[in-house]
Amino acid sequence: MQHQYQKLKDLLKKKIQKGTYKPGEVLPSEHELRAQYKLARFTVRQALDELVKEGYITKHKGKGSIVSERKRKALGLFSIKGFSAVVGEAEGSVKTVFLKKPYKVKWGDDFFYPLSPEEKQKGAICLERIRSVNDSPVMLEYTYVPANEVPLLKESDFVHNSLFETLHVKFNIDIGTAEQELVATGATREIAKVFGIKAGAPVLHVYRKYHTNRPGFFIYSSFYCHTGKYSIGNVFQ
Amino acid sequence: MQHQYQKLKDLLKKKIQKGTYKPGEVLPSEHELRAQYKLARFTVRQALDELVKEGYITKHKGKGSIVSERKRKALGLFSIKGFSAVVGEAEGSVKTVFLKKPYKVKWGDDFFYPLSPEEKQKGAICLERIRSVNDSPVMLEYTYVPANEVPLLKESDFVHNSLFETLHVKFNIDIGTAEQELVATGATREIAKVFGIKAGAPVLHVYRKYHTNRPGFFIYSSFYCHTGKYSIGNVFQ
DNA sequence: CAGTGGTCTAGACCACTGG
DNA sequence: CAGTGGTCTAGACCACTGG
Numbered sequence: 001m002q003h004q005y006q007k008l009k010d011l012l013k014k015k016i017q018k019g020t021y022k023p024g025e026v027l028p029s030e031h032e033l034r035a036q037y038k039l040a041r042f043t044v045r046q047a048l049d050e051l052v053k054e055g056y057i058t059k060h061k062g063k064g065s066i067v068s069e070r071k072r073k074a075l076g077l078f079s080i081k082g083f084s085a086v087v088g089e090a091e092g093s094v095k096t097v098f099l100k101k102p103y104k105v106k107w108g109d110d111f112f113y114p115l116s117p118e119e120k121q122k123g124a125i126c127l128e129r130i131r132s133v134n135d136s137p138v139m140l141e142y143t144y145v146p147a148n149e150v151p152l153l154k155e156s157d158f159v160h161n162s163l164f165e166t167l168h169v170k171f172n173i174d175i176g177t178a179e180q181e182l183v184a185t186g187a188t189r190e191i192a193k194v195f196g197i198k199a200g201a202p203v204l205h206v207y208r209k210y211h212t213n214r215p216g217f218f219i220y221s222s223f224y225c226h227t228g229k230y231s232i233g234n235v236f237q
Numbered sequence: 238m239q240h241q242y243q244k245l246k247d248l249l250k251k252k253i254q255k256g257t258y259k260p261g262e263v264l265p266s267e268h269e270l271r272a273q274y275k276l277a278r279f280t281v282r283q284a285l286d287e288l289v290k291e292g293y294i295t296k297h298k299g300k301g302s303i304v305s306e307r308k309r310k311a312l313g314l315f316s317i318k319g320f321s322a323v324v325g326e327a328e329g330s331v332k333t334v335f336l337k338k339p340y341k342v343k344w345g346d347d348f349f350y351p352l353s354p355e356e357k358q359k360g361a362i363c364l365e366r367i368r369s370v371n372d373s374p375v376m377l378e379y380t381y382v383p384a385n386e387v388p389l390l391k392e393s394d395f396v397h398n399s400l401f402e403t404l405h406v407k408f409n410i411d412i413g414t415a416e417q418e419l420v421a422t423g424a425t426r427e428i429a430k431v432f433g434i435k436a437g438a439p440v441l442h443v444y445r446k447y448h449t450n451r452p453g454f455f456i457y458s459s460f461y462c463h464t465g466k467y468s469i470g471n472v473f474q
Numbered sequence: 475c476a477g478t479g480g481t482c483t484a485g486a487c488c489a490c491t492g493g
Numbered sequence: 494c495a496g497t498g499g500t501c502t503a504g505a506c507c508a509c510t511g512g
Contacts, residue, residue, distance in 0.1 A: 299510035
């Protein structure tokens with residue numbers, strides 16, 4: 001059973017997405033929502049605070065909660081922007097393609113984050129994926145999901161082609177925080193080929209560790225970004 | 238006057254920093270803190286939730302709040318890590334040096350984020366700074382603070398050599414969220430000279446917009462990172 | 475089983491925005 | 494000035510962890 005504040009959050013989110021509440025407009029006040037849905041104000045605030053965290057609204061003391069301008073397309077936990085102006089360019093369609101079927105790997109001692117003995121013993125499922133914007137590849141991603149926790153070896157196992165949505169819907173696993181390391185590096189020949197750039201051209205290499213609501217269960221990712229056409233963005237704190 | 242939850246937060250933070258509560262240990266439970274400081278549980282939870290957001294503790298249903306392992310050194314809102322293993326390397330001393338005195342600039346139409354008419358009219362104070370780890374430069378940063386809001390034209394105006402701390406202490410301005418764009422690019426001759434690398438070598442270029450608690454007041458930053466020796470890290474969501 | 479953090483109620487007072 | 498979100502109280506029940 002979902003919690004009250006989650007139901008209210010999803011309901012408001014849908015109204016924002018459908019345009020019932022438009023960017024720049026003020027949401028009903030916390031008092032109004034409280035009365036309308038017969039909830040305590042605390043519960044209403046919980047729902048609104050989640051919408052703030054997800055970037056759908058901003059709150060202003062004395063004024064109200066204002067619907068944010070259209071959210072940018074997500075690319076993993078990143079978002080993308082047309083590069084020419086860095087900001088404000090229209091985004092295109094984002095596609096994710098599996099380079100090959102998910103496969104099992106043992107992870108070695110040279111893995112980019114330190115692993116617990118349990119993780120090492122389990123091994124991982126590796127996903128190799130390319131993300132494209134308007135059909136030009138911008139990300140080459142290797143994701144490592146500890147095996148035995150989830151059986152994900154077929155592309156058809158994935159809901160909406162999304163790993164995180166699949167984990168949420170099928171296994172009740174949610175992503176909390178993520179930590180990442182950023183490195184600018186020269187593209188290897190293989191990477192250059194994927195992006196259609198010259199070997200040695202600058203690419204962004206990101207190492208990431210996702211924390212989940214399941215203790216001891218982390219998801220790791222190593223990905224390369226071609227930032228020539230599209231920059232890679234995120235919001236934090 | 239500070240709020241109750243902020244006082245409790247600062248008090249607990251200091252106890253963690255001093256080692257009264259050590260990494261891996263469990264904090265007093267919310268009930269105990271409630272009784273000890275004579276606060277409502279809601280207030281205690283507000284304090285703890287802030288400590289979670291700042292990375293000092295993690296909370297676990299049924300177990301309690303556990304003090305996190307030693308926090309990494311901050312580098313702006315980023316942190317640094319020794320690169321050789323990407324993770325786990327000891328961090329060195331971080332120094333920030335002004336390249337020149339802060340100076341006023343008009344910002345043009347080619348600025349990397351769109352500006353409001355008010356911002357354009359005001360102009361900005363520009364800070365040029367280099368951050369070094371163990372005396373090797375890792376960041377070359379250009380920060381733009383809208384003029385007229387704050388008079389910051391002398392290095393000696395800065396508290397602990399930190400812009401954000403200065404804004405907090407002297408002007409009651411706090412940073413909320415930040416959005417950033419990441420681009421991998423080749424170093425120009427000037428940038429290469431600062432980092433002691435070859436022109437054209439890959440560097441990370443970050444564009445950032447900081448939101449503050451003062452409406453309409455944003456701080457902008459454009460910085461270059463040499464990620465050869467140290468990677469650049471952050472935590473989000 | 476006792477203890478923990480997560481959700482929730484039904485109130486209250488406050489500082490702030492805008493007319 | 495009425496209305497807003499931010500802080501705060503004093504309770505309650507729940508699911509979860511660990512012995």
